[in-house]
Structures are given as C-alpha cells and as structure tokens.
Amino acid sequence: MVEAEIPADHPRHDSLVTRHRVEAGVEKGITSRQGLIAQGRGEAFDYLLGERTIPSADAAARAAAAHLLLADHPVVSVNGNAAALVPAELVALADAVGADLEVNLFNRTEERMRAIAEHLRDHGATGVKGLAADARIPNLAHERAKVDADGIADADVVLVPLEDGDRAAALSDLGKVEIVIDLNPMSRSARVADVPVVDNILRAIPNITTHARELADADRPTLERIVGEFDPEATLAAAERAIRDG
Numbered sequence: 001m002v003e004a005e006i007p008a009d010h011p012r013h014d015s016l017v018t019r020h021r022v023e024a025g026v027e028k029g030i031t032s033r034q035g036l037i038a039q040g041r042g043e044a045f046d047y048l049l050g051e052r053t054i055p056s057a058d059a060a061a062r063a064a065a066a067h068l069l070l071a072d073h074p075v076v077s078v079n080g081n082a083a084a085l086v087p088a089e090l091v092a093l094a095d096a097v098g099a100d101l102e103v104n105l106f107n108r109t110e111e112r113m114r115a116i117a118e119h120l121r122d123h124g125a126t127g128v129k130g131l132a133a134d135a136r137i138p139n140l141a142h143e144r145a146k147v148d149a150d151g152i153a154d155a156d157v158v159l160v161p162l163e164d165g166d167r168a169a170a171l172s173d174l175g176k177v178e179i180v181i182d183l184n185p186m187s188r189s190a191r192v193a194d195v196p197v198v199d200n201i202l203r204a205i206p207n208i209t210t211h212a213r214e215l216a217d218a219d220r221p222t223l224e225r226i227v228g229e230f231d232p233e234a235t236l237a238a239a240e241r242a243i244r245d246g
Ligand code: ATP
Pocket: 018, 037, 038, 039, 040, 041, 042, 043, 045, 085, 162, 163, 164, 165, 166, 181, 182, 183, 184, 186, 187, 188, 189, 190, 199, 200, 201, 202
C-alpha cells in the first residue's frame, strides 16, 4: 500500500502513515535505522492513547505555541524521524513563530545532515542551521553535543521532537525553555521538559502551528498567563492515566 491509498478513516491511519514515512526516510538516507526502532516504540504508545490528541496534549500544544511566540530566539530542532514525518509542517511552524530550523542528529553523519537540510529546503525551508556545528552542549559526548553557535546554542526556547533523554536533560540544564514532543509520558525527555507534548508528531506539529496562528495577535500578558498556568507534572499524569485507563 502506498501512503495515498490509506483511507483517512482507517482506524490505524496515523500509524500507517507514520510507518510509511519513516520507511521512506530510511530509504532516502534521512532517517537512521535506529529511527525505525524509535518509531516502533512511539507507535505502541500511540496505540494505547487511541491515536488521538488527548485534551492535556492539546493544552500542552497551546503552551508550547505561547512559549515560542514569547521567545527572543526560538529554535526547532530537527532529527531524522521528524524530517521524514513532518517536513512541510516543521517549515510552517517555524514560519508561524519566527523560529530557526536546526538539524540536530543523535547519529550524526555529514551525509545525513546534508540530506535532511536539502529535504527541508525541498519543503520550503530557507536558511537551515546545524551544518556549522561551531558550538557544543556541555556534558555530552562529542558528536551528540554539536550545535550551531547562532542556533540552538543561542536559543532561549527550543522545541525538540523525539529527543533522547541525555540530550533533553543537557539542554534543560542550560536553562533553556524546552518543549518536547514524545508519545511516552515516562521517557526521560518528557520528564525533563518544561512543556511535554505527549502526542504523535504527525498531529502535534500542525496543532502547535494552529495554536500559534490563533495566538498571533495575543498580547504578552495573555501569552505569559498561558505559559504560567501550564503544569508539566499534571500533563504527564493525565497522559499516563489515558494510557492506563484506555
Ligand atoms: P529516553 O532516553 O527519553 O528515555 P528513549 O530511549 O525511549 O527515551 P528513543 O528511543 O531514542 O528514546 O526515542 C524515541 C522516543 O520518541 C520514544 O519515547 C518514542 O515514544 C517517541 N516517538 C517515536 N515516534 C514518535 C512519534 N511519531 N511522535 C511522537 N513521539 C514519538
């Protein structure tokens, strides 16, 4: 089955689309083979969540949008799975909130960095960061620590979809506001995030963009109130309840 043949009302629609895109990403040299394993883990949680955006994830997406709009320098970090799954949607979000896109890989190779940057440009991105790699995140092994000095290193708010726990923790130790998209509410990444969005990236990125567009004319006090009222622990607890109770 090709992606276009998956009926929109198929009960496992998002899983099937996600699988197809990650598989195509591996074939194109964008996604690592380990990305397939990460995908499998995510899919299991999405199944348990009923492949839907639960209300607490929608509230998190709204808080994420408010943080991105309040930021001086927001950066959206892009790895191989994110690039394969939602390239155009990442570009749309970056445009909506004035963020930079930075390619940032766990299994970094120059070839894959360039392939992802090109893939994003094919989907409308201008000025993709990540290739300069002229700064480091402290407390991480060499390859995994590489970032751009005028990108993630300089950001005050970073959105990191599907990040591994060590890097999520290292970024949050730098004092940046960290927004994580992760279907597993028990993952370390979700637990260190200021804003954990427990949702499939396929739904979460467009949803954050929709909230950002709705909030585009909101004044700072309104955005600050949304951010201030957000409770990450309660959000994770609500997601865990949804998974356990069905
Ligand atoms: P941690 O180090 O945070 O404990 P981990 O070792 O499980 O996490 P990985 O396997 O590298 O980390 O990361 C994959 C994470 O991304 C998993 O938590 C998985 O649930 C999540 N994930 C995978 N696919 C998606 C997706 N399409 N949307 C959202 N989250 C996803």
